[in-house]
Amino acid sequence: AQSVTQLDSQVPVFEEAPVELRCNYSSSVSVYLFWYVQYPNQGLQLLLKYLSGSTLVKGINGFEAEFNKSQTSFHLRKPSVHISDTAEYFCAVSPEPGYSTLTFGKGTMLLVSP
Amino acid sequence: ETGVTQTPRHLVMGMTNKKSLKCEQHLGHNAMYWYKQSAKKPLELMFVYNFKEQTENNSVPSRFSPECPNSSHLFLHLHTLQPEDSALYLCASSQDLGGGRPQFFGPGTRLTVL
Numbered sequence: 001a002q003s004v005t006q007l008d009s010q011v012p013v014f015e016e017a018p019v020e021l022r023c024n025y026s027s028s029v030s031v032y033l034f035w036y037v038q039y040p041n042q043g044l045q046l047l048l049k050y051l052s053g054s055t056l057v058k059g060i061n062g063f064e065a066e067f068n069k070s071q072t073s074f075h076l077r078k079p080s081v082h083i084s085d086t087a088e089y090f091c092a093v094s095p096e097p098g099y100s101t102l103t104f105g106k107g108t109m110l111l112v113s114p
Numbered sequence: 115e116t117g118v119t120q121t122p123r124h125l126v127m128g129m130t131n132k133k134s135l136k137c138e139q140h141l142g143h144n145a146m147y148w149y150k151q152s153a154k155k156p157l158e159l160m161f162v163y164n165f166k167e168q169t170e171n172n173s174v175p176s177r178f179s180p181e182c183p184n185s186s187h188l189f190l191h192l193h194t195l196q197p198e199d200s201a202l203y204l205c206a207s208s209q210d211l212g213g214g215r216p217q218f219f220g221p222g223t224r225l226t227v228l
Contacts (some may be wrong), residue, residue, distance in 0.1 A: 004156070032214040043118070043204055043219035051214045090157070098212045101147075101170065104157040 002027040002093045006105035013112055017085055021076040021108045023091030031093040034102065035065055040089045041093040047089070061085070086112045089104065116140055118220035120205050126226045127195065131226060135190040135223045137205030144210045146188040147217065148210060151202040164211050194228045 007022045014107060032051050036044040048059025053065040065076045074091060088109050092102040115189040118139045119170075127133050137176065148160040162170035179191040188205055202224050206217040 004203070021125055034216065035220075041221070043120075043221045044206075046216050049214070092211060097213050099162075099169075099213070101159060101211075102157075102217060103161060106154070106156045 001102045002031060002095060004005075004091050004103055004105035005095055006089075006091055008108050009106065010109045010111065013081055013110065015112055015114050016078050016080050019077065019085075020080050021089050021091075021102050021110065021111065023074045023076065025072050025074065025091070025093050027072075027093060027095065030096040032071045032096050033065075033067060034094075035059065035063070035076050036092060036104075037088045038090065038107075042086070042089060042099040047076070047084070075079060081110070083112050083114065085110060116215065118205060118207055118218055120203075120220035120223050121225060123221065124224045124226075126228065127192070128134075128228050129195060129197075132153075132191070132193040133226075134192065134213070135203055136207075137188040137190075137220055139186055139188075139207040139218070139220075141205040141207055141218060143218070144185050145208045145215070146182060146185070147206040147208075148188065148190055149204040151204055157204070160190075162211070167210065192225075195225075197227050200225055200227045 003026045005024045013019045015060045016110045035047040037046045050067045059066045083094045088107045090107045121136045127160045150158045153210045160174045160189045182188040202222045204222045205220040208215040
């Protein structure tokens with residue numbers, strides 16, 4: 001079984017500042033890793049995914065994440081945030097190999113203020 | 115229509131009512147999922163269908179009854195619900211259940227049980 005821990009339930013940040021949203025996971029097997037974003041009153045949208053290869057993954061809207069196997073982490077970063085990045089961000093894992101069913105963290109609310 | 119659509123977007127029902135949630139995906143995918151999203155809790159996977167066959171039921175109470183008539187449509191039939199069933203119900207689809215397949219989500223149905 002897998003589990004995902006998102007250490008911060010809420011991260012306030014000023015516009016144009018950098019941000020890091022933390023994600024740690026636990027699994028007895030190798031995993032694939034995902035970050036999703038949920039804007040108010042919407043479903044989840046895929047930001048980026050790590051399947052294999054380079055541990056630095058670039059996604060949409062200027063976000064990137066780095067897979068660290070030794071620390072079992074997959075932190076999400078953006079060098080300069082916008083007001084429009086205000087949303088809830090979810091980290092998720094699925095086992096490799098295996099079904100693509102996802103285990104999600106509780107989410108981190110990113111609050112960007114002017 | 116593109117992506118994954120869900121109807122209705124909002125639903126209020128009494129504990130004795132019977133209602134159904136509908137999901138349709140326009141992505142040519144073969145796997146579909148129902149999730150429950152409650153405040154302050156991780157997304158909970160409820161059901162998984164692959165090529166119209168149910169492959170996973172995550173110990174969901176029988177008052178929730180899924181139906182998948184074809185790979186593009188997924189229903190969740192509701193009856194005799196409890197107030198604690200109030201939540202956002204999200205539908206998702208993926209190409210298939212192969213490892214690492216990203217899931218694509220609909221906007222959700224906000225359900226309130228009175």
